[in-house]
Amino acid sequence: MEVYKFGGASVSSAKSIQNMAAIVKNAAKDHLLIVISAMGKMTNKLEELSNSYISNDSPAAHQHLDEVKAYHFGILHELFSNPHHPVFNEVSNAFVEIEWLLEEQASDAPDYIYDQIVSIGEIVSTKIVSAYLKEVECEVTWADARNYIQTDNSYREALVDWDRTSAEIQQHLLPLLKKSIVVTQGFIGGTSENFTTTLGREGSDYSAAIFAACLDAKSLTIWKDVPGVLNADPKWFNETERIPQLSYHDAIELTYYGATVIHPKTIKPLQNRNIPLYVRSFLDALSPGTEITALNSPLPVPSFIFKVNQVLISIFPKDFSFIIEENLSGIFNLFHKHKVKVNTMLNSAISFSVSVDHDEKKIQDLIAELSVHYKVKYNTGLELVTIRYYNQDTIDRVTVDKQILLEVKSRHTCQIVMKDLSTIE
Ligand SMILES: Nc1ncnc2c1ncn2[C@@H]1O[C@H](COP(=O)(O)OP(=O)(O)O)[C@@H](O)[C@H]1O
């Protein structure tokens, strides 16, 4: 049994769907599960639709829906010359669910509404891809991931019930996979009451890992628009190197610090079952990519993770007492309460500093509450670079024209919060 995952970029146009179909056909695997995300940037668009609906902006919601439909039907017309092919109806029916919602004023909880709307992106993409695979004579079965990935009802960030999920996959998905290739959705799940949930943005990699773990698959292959895991995001760094082999441990560390090539929750279920993860390029399907296994050697090159739009928050007790466990636990509770994730932190005797992503509303609410007991200072517009397997050379390279505001080092990892001086007039 093998699992393939294709993300939004690999199914963003008729041409890219034809390309992914060629990859699937070439693989000629009997026991193959294909996990697919929404096409291109459709989740962002559906997110906007959901926000407009929740804020009762019906014209904007309808406008977004028209754009989403036009995009998918444009692709359908390119892939299927026969406009009476049943897939046109199947896709229309999926959109009817959103149309019904828009007929009424939003009254349910926003996160619940969000999941019911945004999940349609994955439903539609898998309907289109499976119809196209059949069209090119690749026998596949479409399966609804909501029947297998069983979650609680924490909408937008649902938690997987592993026992129920594993039982459903073993009892009901495995028999399907013995008959043909199965196409299913990433990112979405279902509650015990059959309501749709989502696993958190970019969660399809994680879905694929859940399926692979519950099927005890031979491997999981994630097809991306890059040649594999590189030692830095090519969107930020010019000279990047492919990492041919990576340990689960380093992969967890890199994704935890923000390497967005793989969703951070993906690795652990695979590591638990010792299932290899391959990250390969759908643009160059013959190239080897990256193999992630229980390898016992460190990364061959230093790796860089870059985050912009950081806020450095420094917290001081008002009475100049020490920062001790008691204050820290209160401070952490407030970060947890306001759902602000700490990217890096450092404490001294009388201050505690953290860098976090700049989400204006959350940060202002957090600072307001922190300010009741503490003096709080903050700087915005900063960058955070994390270097795994750093040395002085690599630090010097990334800090040219930067003012360092915070530097935290452990044995293998160095994190630097800095201000770009070249953009200051
Ligand atoms: N270390 C890294 N190696 C390779 N790609 C990276 C790395 N860090 C970030 N990326 C980014 O991850 C992107 C691929 O992930 P993503 O866009 O989430 O794919 P998909 O949505 O198709 O699953 C690449 O285009 C690249 O910009």
Ligand SMILES: N[C@@H](CC(=O)OP(=O)(O)O)C(=O)O
């Ligand atoms: N479509 C969802 C889930 C996902 O993981 O997508 P992708 O595989 O394109 O990152 C999102 O954009 O959040």
